[in-house]
Amino acid sequence: MSGIFENVELRNVQALYLAVRSLFRDAGLAEADLDARVLTAEALGIEPRNLVLEYDREISTEVLTVITRYAEERLAGKPVGRILGKREFWGLEFSLSQATLEPRPDTETLVEATLAFCQTNGGFDKPWVFADIGTGTGAIAIALLSELPNAICVAVDISEEALETARQNAANNGFKSRFIPVRGSYLDALNGTFDFVVSNPPYIRSAVIEGLSHEVKQHDPMLALDGGDDGLTAYKELIGNAKRVLKRNSGLLMEIGFDQAEELSTLARELVGLEVRCEHDLAGQPRVIVVVFP
Incomplete structure (x- = not known):
């Protein structure tokens, strides 16, 4: 041999x-x-x-x-x-492309937190209309659609290649009719109002990028990783502008870096005068923040 x-x-x-x-x-x-x-x-x-x-x-x-x-x-x-060329997430299979991150198990914490929000605010069968900002493979949106039978998602990404990947994943998993891909930047792409918004935005500080593993640097798109000098660029955009696209008593739910919970709590108070709730992943690390807009 x-x-x-x-x-x-x-x-x-x-x-x-x-x-x-x-x-x-x-x-x-x-x-x-x-x-x-x-x-x-x-x-x-x-x-x-x-x-x-x-x-x-x-x-x-x-x-x-x-x-x-x-x-x-x-x-x-x-x-x-x-x-x-594929990855499992939430028990579903997702194709990957060069323009998308690999959906990772920790991100299932965001799905779980969102489902808990839905259960508390009307139940899974409610006709939810939500947006997924920076959808990538569509994993978060499609996982939620699999649990919310009457929901519709507007999935936003700045990359046309990522949107095509997400569109195909939605079709392959049987959710094409409830998955609406839209090309755009953050919340600027949205018109109308939504019951909630979810996002796994780029949150790695620019200076830290070079120290990431070879596997990440060589194979994940930088657009989906680089969160700016302080790692908070996307959060400032999302928290600061969420009220425009959210209904009353709605939620903004976002994945965060393990060391960002305190900074984001301060940011939410400064930008919109609201407190945040933090959810932890299976390793006990802060993983998701929830901002409820009254």
Whole structure:
């Protein structure tokens, strides 16, 4: 056997998975076991949860060719989602493009906080009309549409490529008719009023960008990362102008960086005279702020 699997006897799927896992562990990948399982399963055309059921299956030349390419790309620093061109979020599958971030598990905290807001203010069946600012893949909007059967979302992004990706994801997941993509910058793209607005805006300080991991710098769009000198540029825009597009007793819900809760609380008081509520992710880090407009 040549290449990265040289001197490895790949008798079956189990041996292949263990070989890939070993390569990833030796390379110090943070999620070596998970990455190996996902990529091996994808090469085999099965769900990762079913990998163990296929352990005795023989390896074809085609599968070996595919997994070799996947493993080489991962070892070169390409994230799994970028290798496969897709990512799971909220139990749904989303295609990626160069203009979109990979939806990450921490962002599900924003979906959970928004659903809690909806439950408190009329229930899931209410005909909600909401906006998602900086929609990217459409993951947040589409996850919410999957739980709010009568809702309609206006999804805004400055990138036409991102909007096309989001539009396709909405169609693939069965929500095309309730997903309205609009190209524009922040809230300037919106007319009318909304029940709530959600956003995962760029919030990384410009000076910090250079220190990000290779995987992020090389594969995530800077437009979706760079939050300006203080990391607050998008929040100033959203909080300062939200009242124009929100109904009474409505909400602005946004993902935040782990160290921004206090700054954003001060910002909301200064700009609109309102307090914010902070929600934490599974690691206990501040992840979402909720501003309720009376």
